[in-house]
Amino acid sequence: MKNIPIIILLFISQLTFCQKKLDNEKEIENIQNYNIEEISKTIDDKITIFGTLLTPQSDFEKILIIISGTGTISQKAHNYLTEFLLENNIGVFRFDKRGVGKSTGEYNDQAKVYTNDFLAIFSELKKSQTLENKEIGFLGHSLGGIVSLQTIEKQIKPDFLIQWSAPVGKPRDLLKYQINNGIKNYDKLIIGETTNERIKTLDYVFDLIDKNPNKTAWEIWKIAKKESKKYGINKKSFSNYLMPHKLEEARIDNTKTLKNIDFPTLVIIGKEDILVDPNQSKTKLDEIGNSNIEFKVMKGLNHFMTKKGTDEMTNEIYNVDLKFKEYLLNWINSQAK
Structure with missing residues (x-):
């Protein structure tokens, strides 16, 4: 595949x-x-x-x-x-x-x-x-x-x-599990020099998504762009992730x-x-x-x-x-x- x-x-x-x-x-x-x-x-x-x-x-x-x-x-x-x-x-x-x-x-x-x-x-x-x-x-x-x-x-x-x-x-939680296991599939989606940095970015993005259940990917991106720095997160670290189809899947919870x-x-x-x-x-x-x-x-x-x-x-x-x-x-x- x-x-x-x-x-x-x-x-x-x-x-x-x-x-x-x-x-x-x-x-x-x-x-x-x-x-x-x-x-x-x-x-x-x-x-x-x-x-x-x-x-x-x-x-x-x-x-x-x-x-x-x-x-x-x-x-x-x-x-x-x-x-x-x-x-x-x-x-x-x-x-x-x-x-x-x-x-x-x-x-x-x-x-x-x-x-x-x-x-x-x-x-x-x-x-x-x-x-x-x-x-x-x-x-x-x-x-x-x-x-x-x-x-x-x-x-x-x-x-x-x-x-x-x-x-x-929530299937999205597996990203952290896979990143911790050295899986490289998300290297271009969640960017960071260390595993801990990437996990911190994911936690921030997931929390933002949950706090804004009705907002679009663009609306969430605008919020993150303004406030992420104060949480010690570079906006470039998640910019490739906050796309409409990824947001839709990030909201899946079975x-x-x-x-x-x-x-x-x-x-x-x-x-x-x-x-x-x-x-x-x-x-x-x-x-x-x-x-x-x-x-x-x-x-x-x-x-x-x-x-x-x-x-x-x-x-x-x-x-x-x-x-x-x-x-x-x-x-x-x-x-x-």
Whole structure:
């Protein structure tokens, strides 16, 4: 995947987001053993999102929709997990992100745009007779987790939900976690000679945003330009950050959505994740206190549920650990209407 100068995401997938361009496309093995249904949806007569529904040829009860993280990710990514689920009698729907694979338009990973694209393709998918009497789950990885929760905010509810290495609470807080971990994606957005200087700048900007919930990026910039010096902050240190789309994402807070979830939800993260903080995730979920949400930390695994040293420039980054796949499968199978 490629670096994206977006606040979040934080999302980095190098979240979540922001990763290098990966050779992430790979066909699943033995695809001839499964039913294949192509799904597409055109938005505003200009952009078409393409996806594929793969289902077992034998009877099955559940379908998992995978919403990928940041980067130019096609529906042919997450192939190892897809193969595993299909082999274990669970259908899978994947789709090409805008401007990637068969989907048209200009690539755009902004959370609002990505959410609207997912809502569009999901509305078309629901028309498929294959979904009748099936339990439908969302699996959002990293930025995809944010998208799934924003979808739920719009009253689109799955039967079950999996948040995989996705931020809990305010995704913007992950910038500090990533900066402390040496992630370089935000070097041009938040400038400073030391990590402490950059963290101080973030704290100032976030506080200013929260104190002015209805102001535009330009209005907040004018305030910061006048007063930041008295707080010991150079206006140049955040001038690249205070842009409209970054402000919009800085205001995302999924706390209320997670509090109100009334269906089975799994929040799962790797203990070695340097993009999303597993400790903050647990603390925030404890604060939320929703009994419908289960939290699981996978020891020895990273943001992608692979082990340290996996080549992120190849499709092997999607060759998720067997322990992770088995945990997901057992959890999904334990859910019933």
